[in-house]
Amino acid sequence: MTAWKVPATKQYFSEEDIEFITERFKDILRGNSFLTMGKYGEEFEKKFAEYTGTRHAVGCNSGTSALELICRALNISGKEVILPSNTFVASANAIINAGGIPVFADCGDDMCLDADDAIKRITPRTAAIMQVHIGGIISQSTLKLQKVCKERNIHLIEDAAQAHGSELNGIKAGAFGTAAGFSFFSTKVMTTGEGGMVTTNDAALADKMKSLREFGKVKTGIYINYYTAMGYNWRLPEVASLMGLRQLASLPKFVKRRQELAKIYDDEFAGSPDIKLVEPADKKGHNYFKYLIILPNHDRAAVHKALEAEGIQPSGYVYEMPLHRQPIFPESNRLSLPKTEFVSAHHLCLPVFYSMTDEQAHYVAATLKKIIAGMKTRK
Numbered sequence: 001m002t003a004w005k006v007p008a009t010k011q012y013f014s015e016e017d018i019e020f021i022t023e024r025f026k027d028i029l030r031g032n033s034f035l036t037m038g039k040y041g042e043e044f045e046k047k048f049a050e051y052t053g054t055r056h057a058v059g060c061n062s063g064t065s066a067l068e069l070i071c072r073a074l075n076i077s078g079k080e081v082i083l084p085s086n087t088f089v090a091s092a093n094a095i096i097n098a099g100g101i102p103v104f105a106d107c108g109d110d111m112c113l114d115a116d117d118a119i120k121r122i123t124p125r126t127a128a129i130m131q132v133h134i135g136g137i138i139s140q141s142t143l144k145l146q147k148v149c150k151e152r153n154i155h156l157i158e159d160a161a162q163a164h165g166s167e168l169n170g171i172k173a174g175a176f177g178t179a180a181g182f183s184f185f186s187t188k189v190m191t192t193g194e195g196g197m198v199t200t201n202d203a204a205l206a207d208k209m210k211s212l213r214e215f216g217k218v219k220t221g222i223y224i225n226y227y228t229a230m231g232y233n234w235r236l237p238e239v240a241s242l243m244g245l246r247q248l249a250s251l252p253k254f255v256k257r258r259q260e261l262a263k264i265y266d267d268e269f270a271g272s273p274d275i276k277l278v279e280p281a282d283k284k285g286h287n288y289f290k291y292l293i294i295l296p297n298h299d300r301a302a303v304h305k306a307l308e309a310e311g312i313q314p315s316g317y318v319y320e321m322p323l324h325r326q327p328i329f330p331e332s333n334r335l336s337l338p339k340t341e342f343v344s345a346h347h348l349c350l351p352v353f354y355s356m357t358d359e360q361a362h363y364v365a366a367t368l369k370k371i372i373a374g375m376k377t378r379k
Contacts, residue, residue, distance in 0.1 A: 005311030063183025071098035135290030
């Protein structure tokens, strides 16, 4: 395993967090609570809903499950859902697995869904538009899509997998649409290792998703195994909820620290013609899950490898190959989405995580500038 001078990401649990989680998990193991979707799961759902400013939250075992729960509960089968091509495959998988038809649209300069391009793709078969908060950015386009969806009776789904703690105009991610799906995967701003959450203001929708995450069961009198829909096992274990409770309590300080690190990068790269910043609409509300830059004049792969040679692990991509160019979507391979194709080919994500030091951030920035200065520009 590489001993990185600066890793791409690193989860953080304080000693107090570790004590809280382990002591309560011991209590669970002694039989004083159910192992899955018990009292801590209910508490996590309640507190997550309160944090996002929504009425309901539904815990599940992954961000992918969260999106599919939404798509199934909204009954999108046989209908179209417009989404950005610049997203993780789980966004499209959730639509397809729920029987829907993904319709890929272009992105804007902030790498999030371009509202005008999405609106052009609305047809009588459109059931929803899925806005993906790429890198944690809540785009201004969300507001335009919100308005259009309301006017046309179309659902707005938020793929908020990367947007824990992000906000726009004082509204948190998860509170803009009909429902939103969050991921708690290991790399996220807050993590439970694996896990997910749906937020919504619709009580009936929340109840439906709670049924779907447990095989479609609906308790009827004394009957437990009574099924009204085809569901799956998407439950969230109690130990994940314990981690989630502690991570949620720390989320404000996690976001604040990431914003401080982003400011260091911003200052280091100010005025550079070779390093273009991907600017969020609301810097004060951005969680900086990813610190995104565009390298318009240099070979990205060469820069990536040079950073690794200096002990710096780039923080993945969002995403290096758009979905409309992926072999699993052959029917879309000839689609032209120029902005998506450009940003996918030229962006880079720099390390940013809560326990990262100022010195590490300055080292990353200085190293990147040195690498670029020593490279030939792309013709």
